[in-house]
Amino acid sequence: MGVGLVLSTHRWHSAEMGEHPGGPLTDAEVATMFRLVARFAEHDLDQWDNWRLNTSYGPVYINVSRALAPGWQDDDFTPVWPLLARFKEAGRGDASGG
Numbered sequence: 001m002g003v004g005l006v007l008s009t010h011r012w013h014s015a016e017m018g019e020h021p022g023g024p025l026t027d028a029e030v031a032t033m034f035r036l037v038a039r040f041a042e043h044d045l046d047q048w049d050n051w052r053l054n055t056s057y058g059p060v061y062i063n064v065s066r067a068l069a070p071g072w073q074d075d076d077f078t079p080v081w082p083l084l085a086r087f088k089e090a091g092r093g094d095a096s097g098g
Contacts, residue, residue: 031087038081040064
């Protein structure tokens with residue numbers, strides 16, 4: 001059974017946002033994010049978890065699940081772990097999991 005990660009956004013006012021998360025991610029940071037989410041899915045995720053990230057563009061809703069939502073297919077998702085070749089080839093990120 002795969003792990004699904006669905007992101008959706010809705011516009012809102014930036015005045016409601018707290019701490020700014022910083023600028024765009026580097027390839028190394030994206031690789032680290034994928035590694036950490038993979039660790040979370042491997043060791044901490046039971047069946048599902050729902051997260052909301054408040055951004056200047058509005059909240060982003062993230063659903064992490066061990067099951068596909070109705071109407072979704074496995075091929076609707078981009079495989080990100082093991083790391084995509086572009087991260088490995090660029091020598092960025094830590095694929096060791098440590």
